[in-house]
Amino acid sequence: MKLAVELAGIRLKNPLLAASGTFGYGVEYEGIIELATLGGIVSKGLYLEPRDGAPPPRIAETPSGLLNAIGLQGIGIHAFVKDVLPRLRAHDTALFVNVCGDTVEEYAEVARVCDGAPGIAGLEVNISCPNVKQGGMAFGGDPRMTHAVVAAVRAATRLPVIPKLSPNVADITLFARAAEEAGADALSCINTLLGLAIDVETRRPKLGFGTGGLSGPAIRPVAVRMAWQAARAVRIPVIGIGGIASAQDALEFLIAGCHAVQIGTANFVDPGIYERVLAELGAYLERHGKSDIREVVGTLEYPGEASECKTGGTP
Amino acid sequence: MSANRTSFLVGREGIGGPYFLLTFLHPETAREARPGQFVMIKVGVSAEPPLRRPFSILEASPERETFTLFVKAIGPGSSALCALPVGGVAQCLGPLGRPFSPPPDGTEAALVGGGYGVAPFSFLGSELAHRGGAARLFYGGRTRAELPLLARLRAQGMEVVPATEDGSVGTPGRVTLPLEAHLDAAKHPQRLYACGPEAMLHAVARIAAARGLEAEVSLDPWMGCGVGTCLGCVVRVQGRDDARWTYRCACTEGPVFDAARVVWPGESESRARQAAGGRT
Numbered sequence A: 001m002k003l004a005v006e007l008a009g010i011r012l013k014n015p016l017l018a019a020s021g022t023f024g025y026g027v028e029y030e031g032i033i034e035l036a037t038l039g040g041i042v043s044k045g046l047y048l049e050p051r052d053g054a055p056p057p058r059i060a061e062t063p064s065g066l067l068n069a070i071g072l073q074g075i076g077i078h079a080f081v082k083d084v085l086p087r088l089r090a091h092d093t094a095l096f097v098n099v100c101g102d103t104v105e106e107y108a109e110v111a112r113v114c115d116g117a118p119g120i121a122g123l124e125v126n127i128s129c130p131n132v133k134q135g136g137m138a139f140g141g142d143p144r145m146t147h148a149v150v151a152a153v154r155a156a157t158r159l160p161v162i163p164k165l166s167p168n169v170a171d172i173t174l175f176a177r178a179a180e181e182a183g184a185d186a187l188s189c190i191n192t193l194l195g196l197a198i199d200v201e202t203r204r205p206k207l208g209f210g211t212g213g214l215s216g217p218a219i220r221p222v223a224v225r226m227a228w229q230a231a232r233a234v235r236i237p238v239i240g241i242g243g244i245a246s247a248q249d250a251l252e253f254l255i256a257g258c259h260a261v262q263i264g265t266a267n268f269v270d271p272g273i274y275e276r277v278l279a280e281l282g283a284y285l286e287r288h289g290k291s292d293i294r295e296v297v298g299t300l301e302y303p304g305e306a307s308e309c310k311t312g313g314t315p
Numbered sequence B: 001m002s003a004n005r006t007s008f009l010v011g012r013e014g015i016g017g018p019y020f021l022l023t024f025l026h027p028e029t030a031r032e033a034r035p036g037q038f039v040m041i042k043v044g045v046s047a048e049p050p051l052r053r054p055f056s057i058l059e060a061s062p063e064r065e066t067f068t069l070f071v072k073a074i075g076p077g078s079s080a081l082c083a084l085p086v087g088g089v090a091q092c093l094g095p096l097g098r099p100f101s102p103p104p105d106g107t108e109a110a111l112v113g114g115g116y117g118v119a120p121f122s123f124l125g126s127e128l129a130h131r132g133g134a135a136r137l138f139y140g141g142r143t144r145a146e147l148p149l150l151a152r153l154r155a156q157g158m159e160v161v162p163a164t165e166d167g168s169v170g171t172p173g174r175v176t177l178p179l180e181a182h183l184d185a186a187k188h189p190q191r192l193y194a195c196g197p198e199a200m201l202h203a204v205a206r207i208a209a210a211r212g213l214e215a216e217v218s219l220d221p222w223m224g225c226g227v228g229t230c231l232g233c234v235v236r237v238q239g240r241d242d243a244r245w246t247y248r249c250a251c252t253e254g255p256v257f258d259a260a261r262v263v264w265p266g267e268s269e270s271r272a273r274q275a276a277g278g279r280t
Helices: A077-088 A104-115 A143-156 A172-181 A217-233 A247-255 A273-287 B027-032 B076-082 B120-130 B150-155 B176-185 B198-211 B265-276
Strands: A005-007 A010-012 A016-018 A040-042 A059-062 A065-068 A094-099 A122-126 A161-165 A187-189 A193-195 A212-215 A238-241 A260-263 B003-014 B019-025 B038-042 B053-056 B059-061 B066-072 B089-096 B108-114 B135-141 B159-164 B190-195 B215-218 B234-238 B245-249 B256-258
Touching: A010 A094, A016 A273, A065 A217, A077 A094, A077 A104, A094 A104, A104 A122, A104 A143, A122 A143, A143 A161, A143 A172, A161 A172, A172 A187, A172 A217, A187 A217, A212 A217, A217 A238, A217 A247, A238 A247, A247 A260, A247 A273, A260 A273, B003 B027, B003 B066, B019 B076, B027 B059, B027 B066, B027 B089, B038 B066, B038 B076, B053 B066, B053 B076, B059 B120, B066 B076, B108 B120, B108 B176, B108 B198, B120 B135, B120 B150, B120 B190, B135 B150, B135 B176, B150 B159, B159 B176, B176 B190, B176 B198, B190 B198, B198 B215, B198 B265
Parallel strands: A016 A040, A016 A260, A040 A094, A094 A122, A122 A161, A161 A187, A187 A238, A238 A260, B108 B135, B108 B190, B135 B159, B190 B215
Antiparallel strands: A005 A010, A059 A065, A065 A212, A193 A212, B003 B019, B003 B089, B019 B066, B038 B053, B038 B089, B059 B066, B215 B256, B234 B245
């Protein structure tokens, strides 16, 4: 079975990436799982400098979901490049840096640092974190700002640029197109949904930050719908993210037109998920008489549309 | 090195009400676990409950390749675990976290366990006994029913001083009462170890600070991953040399912390702001 895919000129040995913020810097799982099993790893969000993040409590369970406000605590891009990257490069998997910034200039500067560091396959641009007061979703909630950030990062690096879009907008296609026009090579869809959980005994939010981002199986149908809309709106490939915990879940995104997917919250439930999902993907292809995962991409038969309707893009 | 594997439940003992002793086959945890360490465990990989749960290790047996948990069935995660039949399986990652550190020679250990927070002290008590040191456990709860391990801990040779708020067994009132009485009378230097409700940990930290004693506390915030990737379980911890506090992961830099360095919720407003120099 062929599970390899190509995305924005990057060859991935399989379509499963670890989502930013759910896999640390990757090295935390050394010795617990075989990192080479993964198609790729997207780092925790990185600014130029280290960040403290949001006050605890930072996570709360919700029905089939996880509400979090970590607030992009991180070691900063310089420490990542110096201390983590050399160790991470020893593993045969594609490495992506999740790029953050308070300003357009900071995004570009982080991208510039990555451009000079060996071993990075691509940049995911975080314009959709709901848990910071500046930057984050502010850039992902206005198509002109999305365009400005992506264009600035585009100009600062030769690496593939992959904006991660927010679901907290009325029409994601406006943002998908803005990012594509600004020179994005692919899109990550979606980040967490803005949520609020309340402790009724104390009448306070369950999270120290107040609101948080919802992830996990609870958001999967929303994520599949938005990834599908984005994939139809642009010619660049889309990476599907949102509540994937099995091969079935991953296949929903692939069939909807995504060329790869990211596994997030499910890493916490089982860090060994990659091996299991890859085996299940192989079994699915066999059962459907296919030999290559790429044959599945964009094959959604949507009611009222011709089955030949192209939902994916050409990578 | 911790290991992530499917683990068979090989022993299940109800010890009254919602309390169970659950023994799992997990060679790595059995071999390498230290007192104060924990496992992340969940029955199956379904979406409910969404996360694994951290549990302190009650005992580990390298010979049998098993470890035992003391679990109170109170929520969906712990209840599913307690409902698992012998021969059933759970997904388990362990051993994890920073263990308790033993007291220096000549110093006695005073262990303070509140409710199901007593879990790590069977393991710590046995280890200290093997080292030939003296250890005494102050075991508190609201009622006798909240002290289901009392007879078992005594049977393993530990000196246990119970306290209940309703006076149904041991000293009536908070567990810190017999602890302070003991510290007043102690002839040898004492080191405190505490695990239980946050208010109790804070009280033990205050007692230790007032008496100039060292204390280690095991904190229990919500955890997402157990290995330092989600950064969901952070606590405020003061740096050395009185530097500003920073967020530390309870899963990898704890769950055991030096009580004097923990910035407790009640004091977080003033002390935290002062220490942080206005940064958030």
